[in-house]
Structure formats: C-alpha cells, structure tokens
Amino acid sequence: MSSQPGTRALAQAARSVFWLDDPGRPEALPALAGRVEADLVVVGGGYAGLWTALRAVERDPGRSVVVLEAGVCGQEASGRNGGFASASLTHGFANGLARWPAELATLDRLGAQNLRDLGETVARHGIDCHWEETGELSVASAPHQLAELEERAGAMTAAGHEVALLDRTAVRERLDSTTYVGGLADPHGTALVEPARLAWGLRRACLELGVRIFEGTRALALGDAGAAVVVTTPAGSVRGAQVALATNAFPSLLRRLRLMTVPVYDHVLMSEPLSAVQLASIGWAGREGVGDCANLFHYFRLTRDDRILWGGYDAVYHYGSRIARELEQSDRTHALLAAQFFEAFPQLEGLGFTHRWGGVIDTCTRFTAFFGTARGGRVAYGLGYTGLGVAATRFGADVVLDLLGGEETERTSLEMVRRRPLPFPPEPVRYAGVQLTRWSLERADRHDGRRNLWLRGLDAAGLGFDS
Template sequence: MILSEARTVPFWTDRPGRPGPHPALTGDTQADLLIVGGGYTGLWAAIIAKEENPRADVLLVEAEHIGFGGSGRNGGFVSDSLTHGLSHGASRWPGELETLVRLGRENLADLADTLERHGIDADLRLNGKTTVAVAPHHVAELRALEKLHREQGDDVTWLDAEEMRSDVASPTYLGGLRVRNTGGVVDPGKLVFGLAEIAARLGVRLAEDTPVTGLTRTGSGVAARTPFGTIQAGQVLLGTNAYPAPLRRLRPFILPVWDYALVTEPLSAERLASLGWAERQGITDAGNQFHYYRLTCDDRILWGGYDAIYHFGGRVDEALSRRDSSHRLLARHFFETFPQLEGVGFTHRWGGAIDSTSRFTATFGTAMGGRIGYAIGYTGLGVAASRFGARVALDLLARRDTPATRLSMVRRPPIPFPPEPLRWPVVELTRRALIDADEREGRRGPWLRLLDRFGVGFDS
C-alpha cells in the first residue's frame, strides 16, 4: 500500500483529451445569457439554451478550467434520482414522489440521448447499482428500501450474504440490494469534456480562468464583473455549486464538505477474476459514513467516501484536496473489503468539495427581478441531476410553468446553515451524531431526531 507514489490529482482529468484551453476574457463584452461555472450544471445549461435558441449569444465563464470542481472529481455514479435516493424522496415529498421519479427517469433518458445524438463516448453504462449491508442493521434498512423500489416498478433483487458474496467477493458483505434500472456509471472526465465539446460545436463561447467577482442589476440585465472587464448580460445562470457564488445570498444554503477518493493501478486478469463483479455495477455500502466504489473501463477500482470533512469558514482552496489521514483510512478500508487484492497499488488520490444543502438536494430560484437563475447544492448526487437543475434554472429564467417548476423542491428552499462561528460546531455535532448512529446499530440520538423534525436531510 504505497500512497506516497500516487499522483495527488483526479484520475479522470489526468489523461489526454481535455478540450481547450479556452482563453480568458479580455476587456468588456456582452451576452444574451451568461453562465457562471464550467461544470455539469453550466455546460448542460449552455447546451439546452443553444439547442432551444441557436441564435442566442451564450457565454460560459469558469474561474479555473472546465471540469475543475466536482464535475471532474466525482466517482462517476449516474442516478435517475432527483431526491438523493428514493427513501429520502419518500420521506420529504411523499405527495410528489411519483412525479419526482418520472421526471428523474426522463432526465436520465434525455442525458443518454444527448450523448448519443452528439456522438460523445463517455463510457456511460446504465447497469444500475448495488447497495451492500456491512452491518446487521443495514439488512432491515435495505429490505425496507427494496419495498419502496418495488412500489415504483424498479428492477430490484435482494441478495442474501452468500448470494452477494458470489456476485462480488468480499467477506464484509451481509447482503445486498441490486437495482438495475435506476442509473449506472459514467466516466466523469469524458462526460464533462464531451459536454464542453458539444457546447463549443453549438456556438457557446467558453472562457476559462475568468472568475466573476460581482453582479450588479442594470436597467436591461446584469453587469458581471471580472478581473479583465465587465460582461453585460441579459440574464445570468449560476452553476457554482460548492464554490462561493457571486450572489452572496446563496452562500448560507451551501456547505462545502470535502470527500476523498483513491484509484488503483489496473488489475490483472487474475485479480479481476478474484472479485467476480461480472456486471461491473457501482457499489455503495449502507452506513451514514459510506464507501462508494466502481470499476473503470481499464479495470481499475475507484474507491471513495467515508470521511466527510467541513473546514471552518467553508474553505475550498485546492490544498484541502490532499488529506493523508483520509487517504490512508480509505486504503485500509479497501483492503479490509477486498483482502484478495493485498499488494495492489494506487496511482491517484485526491479530494473534492461536495455542495451540500441541509436537505441533501439542490436549491433553485431567481434573483434580481428574475434576471439571475440558479441551481446549486446536489450534495454528491449531481452527475445526472445537474442536467435537471440546468433545465429548471432556464425555465425559471423564462418564467415557464412546468411540472418541474411546480415542485415543492423547486419552490421552497432548504433551511440555511447558521453563520460562522456557529456553523462549524453545529456541523461537527451532526457529523459525530451520525458516526454514533452507525455504532449504535442505526439508532438515531436526540440531535438527529430534532433535525428530522425540522426536515433537515440527515436521514439520507
């Protein structure tokens, strides 16, 4: 287990094929629609806007480079859920669950169709996911989730311990819930680069290294300040997610939580065979502190999760992407789960900030008299949901009445997080309460029960 030799950059973007570079803006400019953020939300918004109105002048600006944030750092799980999982949706919006499920399925189908229409190979495999029980109380939780999936008509199978270990060989498994029709895996780097390629083909102007430092309402739109000049835009769409939004009123709703991941060297045919894993589906375990893992197209294993670290003041600087203690803990858990892989090396390790909200789902809305729209806060499940978010933000800017814009999730924001210095101790209290619940067979203490009463999403 040699972590010191692993590159401390995301595996997905540490390969040839990155588009651009797209030069920074120089001087003042104008646009019909300015999009702030070069990740999935921003790129989907740009593509949808240009496909709807090819004559529109759409400008996308990114403070770093395309895919710098969560879009280039995630595990590559793609899900049809808009609600951070079916059980969370059933708990928070039971009266709208059928609509949310339908819209989520349509969104995932539209995502796949867009990639196919534009000839983008992002290694999208809609082969579902397995959630595994690694503690006795997980079994009952997953059996309850199985019932919910069956009620929605999903292709779901319960696997007991022997069946689960036969499917994917790990001594830690006590059972598993295999759901085959609700998503799959994708190569995050190929996806974000492919979306940038589509946007450029459609005529979207792309500018990297161009942070937006402020927004001001004007008579006809919005003036966006950058270090290099001012952008006069008719409308602005924000897709900044975990990074500080230039619209300060959004910042109390977003908690940047750092998550960490490892990627192994390519597995030999013998080591791969020792795992089984014939369907190559993504896997997560069922704890509050959970791991997520999947195979890549070249037979590596991405292994991430468990630690979720908030830094005082909501820091998101790049130095935080390297955390030796979290990476060592992940490596230890990896070999406990797959002891037959002892001796496998890791080639990459990194971290990234997740844009968490208090309810674990995105928040949507407009500002400055409807001139600014936003969709931020996917809380780690935004690979597909970001397309839905982009669609909703554009509909809000256009004042369209749609099934999506009528959703309670869209019309009502989550509870904001308290300001510092209170925020950090509240987050730490909650994190420790979640750890305690895992250690007490899932039993939630008084703090978590209080949060549940206020509709805060820590039951996800």
C-alpha cells in the first residue's frame, strides 16, 4: 500500500510527547543547592526512582529520603511510553519460561500481586492516570506467528493463566483488521495507564509523605565519607547512609554497569480522537492493549478520549550508545509507522496524527531487569527493564530496598535477582552486533519466522536485543 495516507496524516503532527503536553503538568521543583543529608538517596526521578522513594517511606515511615532528578520527574521513558502496565516481570510469559522455568510460577504470582498493589496505590493516592484493567490482546499477522501463539496458549493454560486462543474470525470480532490472522486474549495480565500522569501522581505521593525531591539536579559522582556515601551534584551534595541508583537508560554512576545495557530509541504516534463512526469501523469494544507478534513489533491502544497510540517496530540504537534530544524525532521511522498504521486499518484513512515523538529505553541481553549492590552493600541498583517497566519498576523498587536492607526475601532469592545478564560488547563490535541482530530479526519476520545462524547462536547463548 502507498505511504501517502501516512504522509498526509503526519502533516499537522506536533513534534512533542502527547502525554507530557498536558495542562495538568506540575511545576518543576527547585534544584539542590548546598549540602543535605538523608537515610536514602535515590538517583533518578522516573518510575524506578519514584517507586523506590515511595516504597521506602511506606515500608519505614521514619526514613528520610532524597530524590535527585537531572531534568523533571517523569519526562523521559516514564512519561513517553505506551502505558502498558503488565503483570509479567519477565518481559512476557515465553521469555520467563525460557529463562527461569523452575521459578516461573513464583514470578507469575509475584507479578500478579505487584500489579494489584500498583492499582491499589493509584486508588489510595487518588492518582488520576485513567487506570483501566483492559487485559491484552496479542495478534498474529502470519501463520507461523499464530502457531507460536497456539503453543504459548497451551503453556500458559497449563500454568494456570486464563487465556483464549482466537482464530481470524474471533480476533476480527475484537479488532477489525484484515492484517491479523488470529490472536491470544489475556484478560487479566495488563492494565493501561496514562504514563506521565502516573509518574506525576507518584511524585506527589512522595512529596506528601515527606520525600525531598530536587529536579534540575544531575548526580555527578559517588564518594565515600566514612560509613556514608556522598552523591555530588553541580551545586551541592547529598550525604546518605544508602543510595539507590535508578538512571536506567542513562549512564550509571557505577562504571562497571556501562556495558550492561544499551539505550534504544522507540518511536510513537498519537492520532486525533476517533469519531463514533471511525471507532465502530474497527470494533475494539474491549479496549485491550494490543501488541503484534512480529520480532519487530507494534503496540497500540486507545486513550480516554478514543485516540489511538501506535508505536514500536523500528527500535533504533545509535553508535556509541548516543543519547540526544534530536534523536527523538525520525522522519523515516515516523513515516514508516504511519504507513503501517493505515495498512492495518485502511478504513481509518483520513485520520490525522496530532503528536509524534520518541524516547530512549534501556535494554539488556535477557530483556528483564537485573539488580545488584556496590560499596559494601550501601549502594544498590535495578535497571534493564527493556520497555516493560511501567509495573515492573514497582517490584524492582522492593528488590532494591531488600538488597539495601540486607534482607533475604522471596524476591532476593530469585535467580532473576541473583544472576546478572551478560554484557554487551564494547564498540565497534556492539554497534555491528546490534545492527546484524536487527537485520536478522526483520529477515525472520519476512521468512516465516525462520531464524538464521546468527539468531540461533544468540538463542543458544541466551542473548538478544529488543525494545
């Protein structure tokens, strides 16, 4: 199909993040000036850092906590994503089954409880993020993908998940697109949120519970001061008994973690609101979050005012792990996404996009978060959420706090927590390997899922690249 409908639809799209372009956005907080002290210093004000701060004071109301954020809380990945809050802690059931089959029942139980607790937190603090327990629909656009879904459905059912395999007719009753030949409905594993509003609500909850948050305050280095750790900033410092690092895609203050993740740019479009007629033309009465099953995949959802968020596919890594504002816009990728949108939903031709943006995600070689400590257990970290951190960061916050407390818990006994993934190689091998992997994944999508020698080698080593 011609890309012309997509090109026309992008003509009026603002080069900004829809979720952040919100009149309810809070005012920025002052930067740190001078020296302060705290029991716990959290570096990073996205989901991972905010959940760590909030859970710290919920678990120990007397604990003094300081959060340092280089920009504004929630302005990076936490405010730019699709808003899929997944119960999975393992980047999906299949990845968990492949990596930790003996622990998967425990991981699934902990993940389901974590999602319930997240919803309870949203309700208790009155966070207006349009929490919708919609479930998720995984859709197949090729017969080999449907076969993979059938295998997954059997494994998930055997593990106690209530899922339903859908044929072409059944999936079109839920979402009317000729692109999809079948699907898998998981009604309990996903809630949808407005991501920036969730971050802002967590920020407000932290402030109300006495957490001190300094925005516009970049953490520069870690230093020792007796039994304490000092985090230096451009205009001051924080002396803390413990430090939690939550910078994710951005360079860690622990140099040894620099090769453990790579920053990947994900790009997104937001449509104008659909009319009642347009919405009826595609069905979607269940409002599920949707993801397709290709290696280079799309994810999409409805908003509270019936816009369609459409993102994914073209995960982009830049040489040298480069991160820059100008990389958030890509004429090529946004045009490609727009063309693919109208291939999936030709009945929506004439619909325009109001916003186009991108954001950087931290991906690791096993696709799931990993954890650890440094400086004699006084510093702990969790990173590598690989695009599935909306809910998993809450679980990760408790893991980090357990590690800082030296506690042996069900969480810290998990192999997922005890073992770290293999690092990415240094440049230029890193860039070449990522590009070869992306090329191979795209090729597999075009050849009935057949994985070439490179991908089979990565599979054997338990390695991968994803967004």
